[in-house]
Amino acid sequence: MHRSHNCGELSESNLNQEVTLAGWVQKIRNKGFIAWVDLRDRYGITQLVFDETRTPKAVFKKSTGIGREDVIQVKGLVIERESKNLNIPSGGIEILVSELSILNHSETPPFTIENETDGGDELRMKYRYLDLRRNKVKENLILRHRVSMIVRNFLSQADFIDIETPYLIKSTPEGARDFIVPSRMNNGQFYALPQSPQTFKQLLMVGGFDKYFQIVKCFRDEDLRADRQPEFTQIDCEMSFVEQKDVLSLFEELIQHLFQEIKGIKLNEFPRISYAKAMEKYGSDKPDIRFGMTFGKLNEIAKGKGFNVFDSQELIIGIAVPGGANYTRKEIDNWIDWVKRPQVGAKGLIWVRCNEDGSYKSSVDNFFNQQDLAEWSKKTNAHAGDLIFVMAGDSQNAQTQLSALRIEIAEQMGLRKSNEYAGLWVTDFPLLAWDEDSKRYHAMHHPFTAPKNEHLDWLTSTPEKVLANAYDLVLNGNEIGGGSIRIHDTQLQEQMFSLLGFTKKQAKDQFGFLMNAFQYGAPPHGGIALGLDRLVALLGGSETIKDFIAFPKNNNGRDVMIDAPSKVSDDNLEELYLKSLPKKSS
Numbered sequence: 001m002h003r004s005h006n007c008g009e010l011s012e013s014n015l016n017q018e019v020t021l022a023g024w025v026q027k028i029r030n031k032g033f034i035a036w037v038d039l040r041d042r043y044g045i046t047q048l049v050f051d052e053t054r055t056p057k058a059v060f061k062k063s064t065g066i067g068r069e070d071v072i073q074v075k076g077l078v079i080e081r082e083s084k085n086l087n088i089p090s091g092g093i094e095i096l097v098s099e100l101s102i103l104n105h106s107e108t109p110p111f112t113i114e115n116e117t118d119g120g121d122e123l124r125m126k127y128r129y130l131d132l133r134r135n136k137v138k139e140n141l142i143l144r145h146r147v148s149m150i151v152r153n154f155l156s157q158a159d160f161i162d163i164e165t166p167y168l169i170k171s172t173p174e175g176a177r178d179f180i181v182p183s184r185m186n187n188g189q190f191y192a193l194p195q196s197p198q199t200f201k202q203l204l205m206v207g208g209f210d211k212y213f214q215i216v217k218c219f220r221d222e223d224l225r226a227d228r229q230p231e232f233t234q235i236d237c238e239m240s241f242v243e244q245k246d247v248l249s250l251f252e253e254l255i256q257h258l259f260q261e262i263k264g265i266k267l268n269e270f271p272r273i274s275y276a277k278a279m280e281k282y283g284s285d286k287p288d289i290r291f292g293m294t295f296g297k298l299n300e301i302a303k304g305k306g307f308n309v310f311d312s313q314e315l316i317i318g319i320a321v322p323g324g325a326n327y328t329r330k331e332i333d334n335w336i337d338w339v340k341r342p343q344v345g346a347k348g349l350i351w352v353r354c355n356e357d358g359s360y361k362s363s364v365d366n367f368f369n370q371q372d373l374a375e376w377s378k379k380t381n382a383h384a385g386d387l388i389f390v391m392a393g394d395s396q397n398a399q400t401q402l403s404a405l406r407i408e409i410a411e412q413m414g415l416r417k418s419n420e421y422a423g424l425w426v427t428d429f430p431l432l433a434w435d436e437d438s439k440r441y442h443a444m445h446h447p448f449t450a451p452k453n454e455h456l457d458w459l460t461s462t463p464e465k466v467l468a469n470a471y472d473l474v475l476n477g478n479e480i481g482g483g484s485i486r487i488h489d490t491q492l493q494e495q496m497f498s499l500l501g502f503t504k505k506q507a508k509d510q511f512g513f514l515m516n517a518f519q520y521g522a523p524p525h526g527g528i529a530l531g532l533d534r535l536v537a538l539l540g541g542s543e544t545i546k547d548f549i550a551f552p553k554n555n556n557g558r559d560v561m562i563d564a565p566s567k568v569s570d571d572n573l574e575e576l577y578l579k580s581l582p583k584k585s586s
């Protein structure tokens with residue numbers, strides 16, 4: 001028997017028991033005649049004592065040979081500790097060791113296995129198996145397990161069936177590049193790894209499964225942005241005979257249930273706002289609604305007053321910074337510099353101080369009188385003591401830039417509290433987005449998303465005006481999920497492909513299987529996918545998804561531990577018919 005107990009469960013109630021423990025050596029405090037060793041396993045830490053007078057001589061001698069991270073097994077007596085550690089359950093006892101076996105020696109680890117480690121990111125990634133021994137990382141993975149169990153139970157109880165879909169498939173577009181896998185058995189042919197199980201889950205609805213879910217890996221070959229992973233996990237769901245409101249209410253309930261179970265927090269009902277409103281009020285389709293500072297549109301009252309910068313612009317918007325009237329000029333200038341950085345890219349900012357006495361002082365006093373500025377303050381909901389920042393530009397840029405400013409100010413003012421959560425649904429996205437480079441429409445969600453019924457006629461006349469039956473779930477400014485009601489009619493699906501620039505043949509080659517299936521009684525259906533990595537990170541009070549993935553890739557998409565991706569042998573290439581591919585000349 002390797003162990004009778006684990007390292008987290010012994011307490012005063014076990015005094016005088018003979019126990020066997022096994023684990024890793026966390027720490028050794030050696031006074032020569034007596035040594036204490038912290039023994040660690042997944043469950044906790046128990047202190048061992050080796051004492052010249054009380055421990056058998058041979059065992060005491062052997063104990064001098066153990067080092068950090070060695071794997072040992074001990075037998076001994078549970079005794080009361082002299083100086084108790086009240087922070088851990090086993091802190092009142094220690095084990096007076098009578099037998100010791102060293103099961104395996106460890107090299108000195110490249111960083112300390114402590115909560116506050118001295119190891120940098122890259123080093124910890126390279127030795128991820130050691131990083132996993134650290135409490136923080138361990139707790140994150142246990143949290144992930146709990147979340148996924150709660151999700152499974154919730155969905156299973158709601159009659160969803162967990163069905164696996166294949167990984168070696170044909171492209172399923174979600175707006176990214178596919179990872180491609182060459183087929184050895186089919187000369188010159190390739191599989192794609194799924195960007196999502198989208199088409200398969202729709203086929204499951206045609207197959208009559210009515211409610212499906214899967215916690216599933218998805219693969220997207222995107223240029224990596226910070227905290228994006230090329231492979232990530234989705235809670236993927238699909239339902240038949242539903243409308244948008246059915247999907248939203250069920251998944252809102254799931255998120256609320258998760259927060260209740262994991263954090264004991266009761267979330268408020270999620271407001272539902274349209275994409276257009278979200279852009280107008282927050283300049284973002286994933287707004288953080290934990291704080292105000294919503295946008296006020298100033299076009300009507302700020303144009304035509306002789307201030308050229310405004311007159312020539314499409315959109316003039318402002319936000320009120322609570323208590324900002326007492327920012328010094330230097331502080332205001334810092335914010336102006338902040339928005340001018342290339343990452344934000346604004347040309348500048350106009351400001352208005354709303355003084356306590358009801359007067360205004362602004363950077364544009366030459367053009368706007370007190371009356372004008374009072375109007376601005378009304379539109380931006382500013383109060384005496386606030387500061388108004390105004391951004392002007394073409395609609396998209398002005399909105400994105402002011403949104404970035406809004407978030408950063410809130411961050412610095414401590415308004416984005418990590419223990420406060422607010423969810424919302426963003427609905428009514430445009431169906432299509434025009435891409436100037438390729439001169440064609442792209443599906444804003446994906447090509448299987450249904451247009452709003454009342455907009456069907458516009459598909460031929462003014463496609464850019466068509467809104468989709470699509471929705472995103474946003475939590476604290478993070479998009480944690482999205483989905484849509486789907487097209488379930490062959491003709492409409494064909495029309496959609498043609499709008500997206502597919503020829504009939506291309507559509508048939510790529511998605512013939514789906515359109516065929518739609519001819520055999522496809523039920524109306526819709527669904528959603530939630531990003532598990534981000535959801536767990538948010539529940540863990542962090543925004544870094546890497547910390548919640550057992551073996552993540554770095555920002556270049558590399559696994560530095562196993563050193564992947566890597567070259568393969570010429571033989572391999574030959575087998576896969578890739579050897580003779582002409583080299584691109586540079």
Ligand code: ASP
Pocket residue numbers: 174195196197198237482483484527528529
């Ligand atoms: N397949 C979609 C995605 O991965 C989600 C959905 O529409 O259900 O974003």
